Amino acid sequence: MNDAVENFKKIEKVLWIVLGLNLSVALMKILLGYNISSSSMVADGFHSLSDASTNIIGLIGAAIASKPADETHPYGHRKFETFTATGIALMLFLVSFNIIKSGIERLLHPQIPEVSSFSIIIMLITLAVNIAVILYESREGKKLHSHILVSDAAHTKSDVYVSLSVIAGLVAVKLGYPVVDPLISFVIALLILKAGIEIIKDTSRVLCDAAVIDPEKITSFVRGIKGVVDCHRVRTRGREDDFSMDLHILVNPSMTVEESHRLHHSIEEEIRRNFKGAHHILIHIEPYPDSSDQNT
Incomplete structure (x- = not known):
């Protein structure tokens, strides 16, 4: 601050x-x-x-x-x-x-x-x-x-x-x-x-809260993170140097709460490192219906 x-x-x-x-x-x-x-x-x-x-x-x-x-x-x-x-x-x-x-x-x-x-x-x-x-x-x-x-x-x-x-x-x-x-x-x-x-x-x-970054760009990036099966409902708003982001992450349903918590922090760190200006990130984690598609 x-x-x-x-x-x-x-x-x-x-x-x-x-x-x-x-x-x-x-x-x-x-x-x-x-x-x-x-x-x-x-x-x-x-x-x-x-x-x-x-x-x-x-x-x-x-x-x-x-x-x-x-x-x-x-x-x-x-x-x-x-x-x-x-x-x-x-x-x-x-x-x-x-x-x-x-x-x-x-x-x-x-x-x-x-x-x-x-x-x-x-x-x-x-x-x-x-x-x-x-x-x-x-x-x-x-x-x-x-x-x-x-x-x-x-x-x-x-x-x-x-x-x-x-x-x-x-x-x-x-x-x-x-x-x-x-x-x-x-x-x-x-x-x-x-x-x-x-x-x-x-x-x-x-x-008017127009999108700051193309959602597809973020979705493609997050899908490449180990442990993420899929990503959707990506939204951004604010200024290029100071914006908020919220997204939904789908993971293997067998993942424990502790594992999903660690993954949450990992995703947040990767987003901050690669998308400068992302200061407020909200990640919602959901179980993926087909665990065989997990990205490892």
């Missing part, structure tokens, strides 16, 4: 670092965007601000998820992290809607942005920061098996495309095509929406 707490402390550290970077990037984009009347840059700035808000949500989720198992949550609180990642996706949907709304207003009441080389340089700097955040958060998310960090890294990855779109829009404005600016904001909104949908698809599998 101490390892789990230590793991979440590392996740929190990453989120605090990313939060500081996202706030800095957001402020630069929003202030400059309003100063030059660029709707796409302002939209990108609020997108970065939403990144910061999701970092705060992530910190809250990580704090709850790090709590040990108790009487009301006997399997622990890890799903709170997944639930938090779903909240991040909902935030993205809201940001996407607001950007589309703002873009429509800009089309109806156009304002020509005042683009300078300085504004493009600022966007290039924020782009470099976003790339650094992606590389750092992605690496730590995979290492720590964190849904929050992986989801947030995917969110930030869309920021790179968004920033590239904004830079392209600013160049287009400078070349005399101001209508491109609000149109670029629509592209940004769609990219944000796509990132949210991908997060929902991933987290919904965990929250």
Whole structure:
């Protein structure tokens, strides 16, 4: 359990670092965007601000998820992290809607942005920061098996495309095509929406208890263990790095209680060794009707 707490402390550290970077990037984009009347840059700035808000949500989720198992949550609180990642996706949907709304207003009441080389340089700097955040958060998310960090890294990855779109829009404005600016904001909104949908698809599998591993793969493996005649009713649920498994094992009906108990432990150890992440294993032992088929 101490390892789990230590793991979440590392996740929190990453989120605090990313939060500081996202706030800095957001402020630069929003202030400059309003100063030059660029709707796409302002939209990108609020997108970065939403990144910061999701970092705060992530910190809250990580704090709850790090709590040990108790009487009301006997399997622990890890799903709170997944639930938090779903909240991040909902935030993205809201940001996407607001950007589309703002873009429509800009089309109806156009304002020509005042683009300078300085504004493009600022966007290039924020782009470099976003790339650094992606590389750092992605690496730590995979290492720590964190849904929050992986989801947030995917969110930030869309920021790179968004920033590239904004830079392209600013160049287009400078070349005399101001209508491109609000149109670029629509592209940004769609990219944000796509990132949210991908997060929902991933987290919904965990929250809806979708199978983590193909049952046939587990069945085939368990059938190869000495003493097991057959295996069926295999179910898994949870996350790839932390899932529950239950299965039924058929054995020779002449097997004693002590022998079946030893076999139970042997099967559990083999499963843990070969299926990383299987932390909760429930094995139901049944007598096989035809003992001549025993695997020896």
